[in-house]
Amino acid sequence: SAVISQKPSRDICQRGTSLTIQCQVDSQVTMMFWYRQQPGQSLTLIATANQGSEATYESGFVIDKFPISRPNLTFSTLTVSNMSPEDSSIYLCSGRQTGELFFGEGSRLTVL
């Protein structure tokens, strides 16, 4: 299956700042998604990253807070804007290929 490289792997951020996470896939994938995983919790879908158009957000997540780009079939970014301590979490990029969902290593964000 395809391999996703995600960066940064971890970061410590100050309240009120923004951070962009990048996700690069080694082959073209039809669907890409962004998940949030809070400590000891399950995977919560933030949005579907659509190539060439606006992302589709799940209930509770908005574009102003989590702007997403997907300029092509192998790359996507998620920005966590105006961060607060409640945004401290692991953010995971994922892609779908031949029906299987696969994940990046995750970006662990700590907001002080």
Add this chain to the structure above:
Amino acid sequence: GENVEQHPSTLSVQEGDSAVIKCTYSDSASNYFPWYKQELGKRPQLIIDIRSNVGEKKDQRIAVTLNKTAKHFSLHITETQPEDSAVYFCAAKGETGGSYIPTFGRGTSLIVHP
């Protein structure tokens, strides 16, 4: 939308014992049920999956069973080993415009004691 319940949240077994993790789902239209293993600090990885036209699937020491009538599916790990220690997530795929957006359970932390 789909709702997936997973039990237990924590499972502790001795090496060599069997482990069973159970999930229920709410959307009768769901037709794909993957299981993911996430080792500490690592990405979730698909370990086995089952589709609704199959009742059971095995891959070496792991097996998954599906009961569509009761809307539940289970992961069975036999002869557990310390390297099986991880968090396991079940998921069910609902139909949303034909795209693949699985709903995940809350996870089961499996601890295998040597």
